[in-house]
Amino acid sequence: MLFRGRTVAAMMVLTAVAACVATYALFEFPEWKFVSSGAKASETSPSGSEGLSQDELYKLNKTLSLIERRYALPMEREQLIDGAIQGMVESLHDPYSVYKPEEEAEKFSDALHGAFTGIGAELRIENGSVIVESPIRGTPAERAGLKPLDVLLSINGESLNGLTLSEAVSKIRGPKGTKVKLKVQRRGVATPLDLELVRDRINPETVDSGMAASGVGYLSIYQFTDETAAQVKNELEELEAQGLKALVVDVRDNPGGFLQSVVEVADQLLEKGKPIVQSEYRDGTRKVDVAAHGAKGNKPYPIVVLMNKGSASAAEILAGALKQSAGAVLIGETTYGKGTVQVPFNGELGDRSILKLTVYKWLLPDGTWINEKGIDPDVRVKQPTYFQAWRLPRDNVLKYDTTGEPVENLQNILLGAGFPPDRKDGYFSEGTKKAVESFQKSESLPVTGEVDEETAQRLEEKLYAKIQDRSYDAQWQAAISKAGELLNMSKRP
Missing domain, CATH: 1.10.101.10 (PGBD-like superfamily/PGBD)
Known part of the structure; x- marks a missing residue:
């Protein structure tokens, strides 16, 4: 039972799949969700208005004028404007908030649906370095041995240091079948690694499932797309028809995806009314998503969640919800630790550019914010x-x-x-x-x-x-064993 769905919004940049490990809202939130209803304009922006003050506008216009009149080398006005916006976003020091000019935004939008060509690695920028969040299963990046938190130093001899994410990806991407040489710095390894990959068509898997033994089934979720919840529903129904009695949910190396998608998936595994995730807005107010429909039949079954350091964002939401609201046992490694949600604002700037901003924090059902800390497993298991x-x-x-x-x-x-x-x-x-x-x-x-x-x-x-x-996957074997143990315990009088 293997489904191939659309790529998640986390895979925003065509080939290397950049700026991900993110949870995305499927819609743009109204202003009241960002600011309390009694807040004044002066409380929401330093200038007391939504736009620039006359002094601020004069300063920017004067800078543009001086560059155009006095700068020694040729330049493009459009690049200056894009650079100014990019600079504002970068000053937030948030690797998940990005600006994409028209040309890049078009590629970004095209990449949200269907397969693409590249190496299949989730990337982001941190302090000027290109960081691997996780390789996509079955891709050149995974086969070459790229790991979460690897730093990409150069490609084909060209340094990637100091580039924007889009600039780095433009160097990494290329036609199917072409080779790319990466120099990679890995934690705990003294000298950089030299890897050679062959670009390929990336068609990421979304959901897979099957029966292991004695009524223990597994559900592997590789990302949370707009199709994932429906696929999970179909997979669970098939597992139940085969006599499912305990479930292993595998979210290892799952970089995240749509917030609504993970909420809909959790809704199928939790009792009605159980909390899934909290959202905290910048004024401190919170909203709680709960299981609106709830599990039907004999669910929830004993659940084990399999996770690792490549499990991020929406994957962490699911792991935390199943742990705190369904008593699931977490097995593997501490997760990545990404606790914010982004919204891409399309067309807000008057053209086809996109501004993607972090709009709020997400918290576990008990209110814990796991950002930069991750979720610890109940049973820690390392791979060989x-x-x-x-x-x-x-x-x-x-x-x-x-x-x-x-x-x-x-x-x-x-x-x-x-x-x-x-x-x-x-x-x-x-x-x-x-x-x-x-x-x-x-x-x-x-x-x-x-x-x-x-x-x-x-x-x-x-x-x-x-x-x-x-059979050689130590984490997998531990999860299946624990699921069997929980199943046996549930049978005791």
């Missing part, structure tokens, strides 16, 4: 170390008596592929060479004991296949 492996180099051969992090990564991959070397400290030992030879022999490759491009490719394919096999 080879789940953290990255792509092997293609521009140089790894061989006996070499050292460094690429060799350490190779040893980790060999372990995951089932050919453990004698050590894992980054020294290409005789034992590492023998492990490579054993692998080459098993794959009918030239037995050289050296890792050239062909051997590297086969090793990565072997490891990727193993990682996709849930």
Whole structure:
């Protein structure tokens, strides 16, 4: 039961899927939701009005005039205006609030629906650096080993430092089948990693489900689009028809999506009237979304939520709601910690540009704000170390008596592929060479004991296949086991 839905609004930029890990409201809120009804204009803006004061307007006009008359190099007036707006938004120091000029806004709108071509990684800008939020499952980014919180330093030798998100993405994107070389800085790794990816058509999965064993079913939600709630409904009905008795909800590496979507999904799993999420506006007032319809039949079943550090925003809303309002058990790792909601204002500036702003905080049902902290699991489970492996180099051969992090990564991959070397400290030992030879022999490759491009490719394919096999997924196994345990407990008199 596999559905392919539209890309979520988090995947705003065509190819690398930028500015995400976000929860988006599906509509623009009226002003009263931002300001209390008794607030005066002077309380909502420093100037006491919605626009610029005469002094402020004079200052901006004078700056524009001086640049146009005195600046030494050619410039475009439109770029100056866009730059002024961009500067205002950047001064908010909020990575989720962005301005997109007309050309970029058109691409943004096109990217909201359907598949696109790129590497399949969720990105954002923080302090001038391009940060990976999470790779999309089954994409070049995931296969190459990109991980949440990786910093993209350069692409094809061009630095990405200091660029806007749109500028960075324009360098990363490209036609299907073309190669892109990324230099990546990873936490805990001393030297940057060199990864080579092949751009591909990205058609992100939205929902998947199935039965594991003994009435334990699973529901994997990869993002929250405008289609997700309906897909979840269909999947749950199929699971129930197969005798569902306990449920594992997997939101690992889910970067978020539409707020309304996650509310509608939670509504199907909670009792009627149970709180899902609180929204806190800038004047401190709050609104609580509750399960309007509530679970029907035998629901809610015992629920386990599977999450990791790539679970963000709307995924965290669902995890928190199921934990606090349905008694779900959380398994895996601490989530990302993104507790704000954005609205894209289309056409508000008089043209086709888009201004996307953070409009309020979201809180857990008990009022906790998890921003920059995340949600801790009840049962912490780490994956095997080879789940953290990255792509092997293609521009140089790894061989006996070499050292460094690429060799350490190779040893980790060999372990995951089932050919453990004698050590894992980054020294290409005789034992590492023998492990490579054993692998080459098993794959009918030239037995050289050296890792050239062909051997590297086969090793990565072997490891990727193993990682996709849930029998090696420690977090998955822990979640299924816990669901079975909860099911047995529920049967006791």
